Amino acid sequence: MSNLLGPAEWAAIALSLKVSFWATLASLPFALWAAYLLARCNFFGKQILNAAVHLPLILPPVVTGYVLLLAFGAQTPLGQALAALGLGFAFHWTGAALAAAVMAFPLMVRAIRLSLEAVDPKLEDAARSLGAPPWAVFATLTLPLSLPGVLTGAILGFAKAMGEFGATITFVSNIPNQTRTIPSAIYTFLQQPDGEQGALILVAVSIFIAILALVLSEILARALSKRIGGRDA
């Protein structure tokens, strides 16, 4: 396989994995928080939060990418402030990760919210009656019991991040080794007269990674469910 994949292909694959990994990891706590707010709390503006979370799912990715550019671009105050802190997004792989995270966010929140809602509030009442303060109820009960859903959310988010194209290319362009992820690389190959073979190889790699992720998540989810409702300690 290694002679089929040139340095450009390898770079795109490695970059995609890196971008998706960080996009998933960094947005997971926020997704958990948003899902918890939506599943368990009643507050003014809940519908607005709900709509905002789902916006990237509905908007054209190009629009999302352009909004990111307007917010975090190198010329904007926010972009400059972040760049001064060493967290520049413009034309950098971190920008690709941000775009992927934003696009993956709604999918993660939806999956996590469903599993949080499936946790019986009566069990939480029981934990409170045993003296557990709210954070402990969440950490010892709600979170462990909804772990399969959190995992599903993370896998979905990762898969979405791997496939993200429109927002990424709009926000941080298509720069080799920085922002040229697998989809951008496939797009680039297709623009070249002799690029068809490279594109095909990357398509195959994409399919392979996607199936691998699905199988892994299935195995993990089963193991977790067994632990949660499980028959042995």
Place this chain on the structure above:
Amino acid sequence: MLDLRLRHQIGAFSLDLNFQAARGITALFGRSGAGKTTVINAVAGLITPDDGYIRVGDMDLFDPARGINLAAHERQAGYIFQEARLFPHLSVAKNLRYGMRYRSARPAPNFADIVEMLGIGHLLQRRPAMLSGGEKQRVAIGRALLAAPRILLADEPLAALDEARKQEILPYFERLRDEMDIPILYVSHAPTEVTRLATEVITIEAGRIQAQGRPSKVFSDPHSLPAGSREAGAVIEATLTAHHADGVSELRNADVALFVPRLSGDLGQKLQLRIAAHEVILATQKPQDLSALNVIEGTIHSMRSGDGPAVLVAVDTKLGRILARVTRRSAHLLGLNEGRAVYAILKTLSVAREDIG
């Protein structure tokens, strides 16, 4: 000591009551929807009443006039639910220990003692999914006790269990009643359970207290029970005086004997016995040649009829007050009225063993 006053409105239902509960089991008795569970949920802090106060010993749990409303986890109120509510992802041992890390430095029961008392040592490594209903409830009791509560709340803890499992759990509540130095609020709509367990019973109807007192007193008063209640039955206190060779045990109170199916208790033991009102036959003359072993002389204290065909007759006997549930037709034909001398007839075999304790 629990001291509370509650006012709470949920839609058209209003709750307005106050009572005190000392150590021992105080049963909240009444039909479903009467507001029993609302009361203990208010004590647990799972709902916030509109007004009132809740105090356990020297600790204020709820007193809006003084701006006090402790969160559920700060109330040190152990709760035993109808469905054990064990945490499915934790082993029995971890379920039991769950509340221990939050109980700070309070004096607390010893883990090994509780496990021993409840007979759950062999279950410690199992997951809740592997336990029977009775085992789950025993673990739930242990889990609540190990959190070192200042009050114990039980919401129909036996209602989800079959008869055999109920008999398995009842003795543990008897031990809690006799050995724990905290008040236990016990919600139930089963007179049998209440008779056997309660030190004190409070009957609740439509959010108000209808009667309060010892079970033998409350359940013998036809006015403290809903008129149409099929569950009416008086509670008699008597001493176990003999086990006869033919399978019958003899109880006595004030020289009147009462024959019941063979019991396992020791002679001299004081027992409470519930006599279901619909098992009692009334006669105006002493019957002859009757197979029923218990024919008890008395006078009618009061009568109460509702809309149905039945009338609940309270008969004062030397054994204590007995309730009989007869048709209005019979009451009319026999000319029953207050002050009339009657004989209450009770088949030995119609006394259920679970009604004695």
